[in-house]
Amino acid sequence: MAYPAQVEWRKERLVEVLRREGGFRELPPVEAVPMEDPWGYRSKMEFSFGQDGDRVTLGLHERASFRRIVDIVSCPIAPPAVSDLLLAIKQAVNQFQLTAYNPKIHQGFWRYAVIRASLKTGGLMLLLVTNEGSREPLDALARELPRAVPQLASFWWGVSARVSDVAQPERLMHLAGSEVLEDGVGKIRFEVRPTNFVQPNLLLTGQIYEAIREAAALTGQEAVYDLYCGTGLIALILAERARAVVGVESEAENVASASRNAALNGITNVSFLGGKVEDLLRGRSLFKAGPRPSLIVVDPPRAGLHKEVYGPLLQAAAPRILYLSCNPVSLARDLKVLRERDSSLQVEKVTLFDFFPHTAHLEVLVSLRRG
Ligand SMILES: C[S@@+](CC[C@H](N)C(=O)[O-])C[C@H]1O[C@@H](n2cnc3c(N)ncnc32)[C@H](O)[C@@H]1O
Numbered sequence: 001m002a003y004p005a006q007v008e009w010r011k012e013r014l015v016e017v018l019r020r021e022g023g024f025r026e027l028p029p030v031e032a033v034p035m036e037d038p039w040g041y042r043s044k045m046e047f048s049f050g051q052d053g054d055r056v057t058l059g060l061h062e063r064a065s066f067r068r069i070v071d072i073v074s075c076p077i078a079p080p081a082v083s084d085l086l087l088a089i090k091q092a093v094n095q096f097q098l099t100a101y102n103p104k105i106h107q108g109f110w111r112y113a114v115i116r117a118s119l120k121t122g123g124l125m126l127l128l129v130t131n132e133g134s135r136e137p138l139d140a141l142a143r144e145l146p147r148a149v150p151q152l153a154s155f156w157w158g159v160s161a162r163v164s165d166v167a168q169p170e171r172l173m174h175l176a177g178s179e180v181l182e183d184g185v186g187k188i189r190f191e192v193r194p195t196n197f198v199q200p201n202l203l204l205t206g207q208i209y210e211a212i213r214e215a216a217a218l219t220g221q222e223a224v225y226d227l228y229c230g231t232g233l234i235a236l237i238l239a240e241r242a243r244a245v246v247g248v249e250s251e252a253e254n255v256a257s258a259s260r261n262a263a264l265n266g267i268t269n270v271s272f273l274g275g276k277v278e279d280l281l282r283g284r285s286l287f288k289a290g291p292r293p294s295l296i297v298v299d300p301p302r303a304g305l306h307k308e309v310y311g312p313l314l315q316a317a318a319p320r321i322l323y324l325s326c327n328p329v330s331l332a333r334d335l336k337v338l339r340e341r342d343s344s345l346q347v348e349k350v351t352l353f354d355f356f357p358h359t360a361h362l363e364v365l366v367s368l369r370r371g
Pocket residue numbers: 197198199228229230231232233234248249250251254275276277278299300301306
């Protein structure tokens with residue numbers, strides 16, 4: 001499908017889902033923000049190793065298959081250096097007598113190659129995840145790969161013996177280059193560590209944050225909450241024109257990076273709390289302990305808001321809520337519940353950011369106001 005037709009298709013799909021699942025009879029017009037160049041945009045790719053006879057392959061899962069890996073030679077939705085690194089890794093791992101991890105029998109060594117790219121520096125971070133085993137092949141790769149791909153700025157080894165198919169290692173070891181990848185969006189500088197959350201589209205993220213800043217329309221007096229804040233970038237961008245910003249995030253590594261990112265940018269009116277949003281909001285405890293919210297930003301994972309979040313979120317009575325979502329189905333469900341429980345809540349604006357060209361996915365920002 002040609003790119004402009006894709007954007008139209010994703011927009012129609014979003015409107016259909018909001019009508020069907022969100023119970024909207026009338027929707028404000030949905031604006032779509034396409035990419036100027038819909039290639040080379042991914043900031044993170046998670047490749048999996050496979051085995052084809054004697055050869056170790058590296059690519060992506062075949063659709064709906066846990067075991068079959070499509071061996072790929074280039075990935076045009078990621079920056080070209082990512083494909084260079086993919087090929088260099090594939091070549092390098094085949095010099096050892098080690099096989100790819102086989103999820104059926106839980107044997108084999110090579111598991112995942114997670115590659116992150118910095119928009120600011122063009123540098124790459126590699127997290128190579130293996131089963132338990134010798135460090136020797138990794139030390140050899142740490143010597144070879146930066147020579148083969150000079151953009152490789154940071155190389156980590158992760159060990160995972162877990163059965164589930166997720167690239168989350170139990171142990172991490174830094175092997176070469178710097179420990180963090182430096183990046184930046186707008187005026188904000190930030191660090192990327194090997195298991196940090198990063199927004200997956202390098203090129204449009206700045207525009208989403210700008211849209212959030214505009215929709216927030218802060219004056220400098222407000223208390224803002226950034227729920228599901230990842231490494232804190234929305235909080236940091238809003239802090240410039242807020243009295244205080246509180247971020248909440250469940251993953252300890254993201255919380256630590258968020259605090260370091262605040263220090264890196266000399267921002268002092270933000271604080272980041274580690275924990276699950278549903279736990280910290282229970283009984284509205286977070287809002288009772290902190291300043292009364294003028295604006296609440298939520299950016300949950302694909303599953304959307306936990307059902308225990310609806311009540312405290314509404315009782316906080318913030319005049320504005322901004323909901324950033326990567327899943328229109330959970331977004332529609334959440335909007336339906338929130339509007340059914342509080343009829344004064346109105347959807348002011350829906351913006352589709354075309355974050356994932358050439359896929360069925362999309363990112364949406366919804367601006368809600370208490371009428
Ligand atoms: C879509 S990301 C948000 C990213 C962030 N707003 C940004 O722009 O970089 C969702 C984040 O929610 C975190 N998360 C997932 N479940 C959570 C929960 N129950 N409570 C708090 N944070 C959670 C994830 O670790 C992830 O960092």
